[in-house]
Amino acid sequence: xxxxxxxxxxxxxxxxxxxxxxxxxxxxxxxxxxxxxxxxxxxxxxxxxxxxxxxxxxxxxxxxxxxxx
Numbered sequence: 001x002x003x004x005x006x007x008x009x010x011x012x013x014x015x016x017x018x019x020x021x022x023x024x025x026x027x028x029x030x031x032x033x034x035x036x037x038x039x040x041x042x043x044x045x046x047x048x049x050x051x052x053x054x055x056x057x058x059x060x061x062x063x064x065x066x067x068x069x
Contacts, residue, residue: 035047
């Protein structure tokens, strides 16, 4: 298999994977919380949906920093 070489390598900023981020998007009437979760870079997140008690447990377990607070 040939090796691919990038003529202009891109330098990415260092990432600290110990940093965790949460941004609440919506607190729904059915008790679910829609939020974004990111590791290292707050700009690169995935969207999740959890019941409120599970959301608080998730944030505590990940020691997540709230970005919306």
